[in-house]
Amino acid sequence: MTDAKHGSPGLACLVEFTNPPPRPQDVYGQWKGGWVDFDGGSVQVGSAHGDPGRFASGQGRALPTDTSLSFADYRCRTDANALVCVNYAKQSAVRLSADGADAYACAQQVTPPPGIGARYVC
Template identity: 55%
Template sequence: MRTVVTVGAAVLLALVAACSSGEGRESQPTSQPRMSMPAGAPHTKTTTPTTTTTSPLPTTAPAPGTPMSRVIKWVEAGTPADPSGFHTATREGQSTSLGEDVAFVAPSGTARCATDKNANGQLACLIQADDLPSKPGDVEGQWIPGWVDFAGATVDIGSLHGDPGRFGYGNGAELTEGTSLAFGDYRCRADAAALVCVNYAHQSGVLLNSSGVEPLGCLKPVAPPVGIGRQLSCPPD
């Protein structure tokens, strides 16, 4: 009996020693856990807004050298005129219907224009200006220095004409200052001192005023053919 008691006491002493030395305990963390962003949390990003500035369109007719896109915007910014009011020409009180053709005069009185369905609706203007070509010495016939044919890809200034042609019917209605008129491939806008006409098909234009004819867009001065005072032309495609 004494041997059993001795063994039990020995076992008990061993358990007490193990507990006092830390055996059997869970280890404690030695440092704080690292914090992380919860899944799906929004991220913020600082951005600097960008602004686009566009220079305003001029109040007067665009000068030569103005990019064609801005010339067209200036012409289109005019108050649209009703084309139905420009299909009649009047001469000495007598009015003539022009059918599908149009005719108009600029407010300054320096230009009167008309189209001709027999010339594919091409625009022509008679202008009064300071700088107009003189009659070439090698041609004969009636020279009209202010006759301007604007075909789109070319502009002829000064030519021979035995009759007034489309201008024989008189003048069309006035294209008032600040208004624009669209017809065929053309659109024209008038201001107090000038008339600007553009041709969409060729991205070309002319500025008509008391000084003469100024090219816009792709038009450049070239050597004129026989019978033409001056010619402007777009480079071939």
């Protein structure tokens, strides 16, 4: 899901992970272990949400397998097992599948801030 018209130019996904990040002890509210935010400079996996946020507009159409979609600085492609999205401006990428979220290129895993399950930063 993208929401550039409301000031959120990145990509947000709700992924059904087999083993999502556990809920941090400091989280208040509803934990969404499969909520992934990718803004090109960072990937955040798992966060608390009391409302559906940008997903309030619905889920939209699914991207068919073996096809791609481009928007702003992003290009995303699906295959039978995963979605891979690249941010060309930041030279970073994320792969999302049931097995988890994998960050590529400049992104390195760091200690997540309060309320986040995992974080990767360029």
